[in-house]
Amino acid sequence: MLLVTSPRRTGGAVQRNRFRRRVRMAFLAGVEPLLNLPWVVWVRPGRTAPPLDTISFQVIESQLQLALQRLPALDTP
Numbered sequence: 001m002l003l004v005t006s007p008r009r010t011g012g013a014v015q016r017n018r019f020r021r022r023v024r025m026a027f028l029a030g031v032e033p034l035l036n037l038p039w040v041v042w043v044r045p046g047r048t049a050p051p052l053d054t055i056s057f058q059v060i061e062s063q064l065q066l067a068l069q070r071l072p073a074l075d076t077p
């Protein structure tokens with residue numbers, strides 16, 4: 001499950017919606033390690049993030065991949 005939030009202070013509606021679409025597409029491109037696993041991934045821009053319309057798809061994709069790599073394996077206690 002993917003949850004994406006983008007507060008109003010991060011930009012206008014067009015920029016927030018574009019950011020959410022980009023995050024959703026990056027997530028779908030790299031979701032294979034999470035298939036059939038009970039994870040919830042919550043994405044939101046940080047307080048010091050640049051304006052949403054300046055964040056490229058490649059940056060979103062690479063940051064999401066870094067976050068997904070940090071998830072613990074399910075076979076560890």
